[in-house]
Amino acid sequence: MNSVKYDEGKRDYTLLPINELEQVLDVLEFGTKKYKPNAWQGVPNGLERYKKAMLRHMMSYLKGEYIDKESGLSHLSHLATNVLFLMWFENDRDKEYEEYCKNASESHAHLEWYYEKYNYYLHEWRRI
Numbered sequence: 710m711n712s713v714k715y716d717e718g719k720r721d722y723t724l725l726p727i728n729e730l731e732q733v734l735d736v737l738e739f740g741t742k743k744y745k746p747n748a749w750q751g752v753p754n755g756l757e758r759y760k761k762a763m764l765r766h767m768m769s770y771l772k773g774e775y776i777d778k779e780s781g782l783s784h785l786s787h788l789a790t791n792v793l794f795l796m797w798f799e800n801d802r803d804k805e806y807e808e809y810c811k812n813a814s815e816s817h818a819h820l821e822w823y824y825e826k827y828n829y830y831l832h833e834w835r836r837i
Contacts, residue, residue, distance in 0.1 A: 766791065
């Protein structure tokens, strides 16, 4: 009996460099301890601020400083994390969030928005 598996055209996640992605996760976990989980999503003027952070880590690396003194993690890992943040700000952050922030208190806006989105995506994921 011949078995069939239709996987042509599907994403091949084995192409991702797992060790390097774990280094990015190390940076994210460091940030979670220093701030709060996913707090980066609610940083005012985040796109510009994370561009500056990315450039600081890149310049440190180019000057020969490979490890960030505060976190003890690689500057390249911080740089990659900042690139992911910038991608999120460019691609995924919708205008609904910005409008919500205008109408909500500054201190809780990003947490409430994130909680609403989390519940929406959790509900959608459970439907699959």
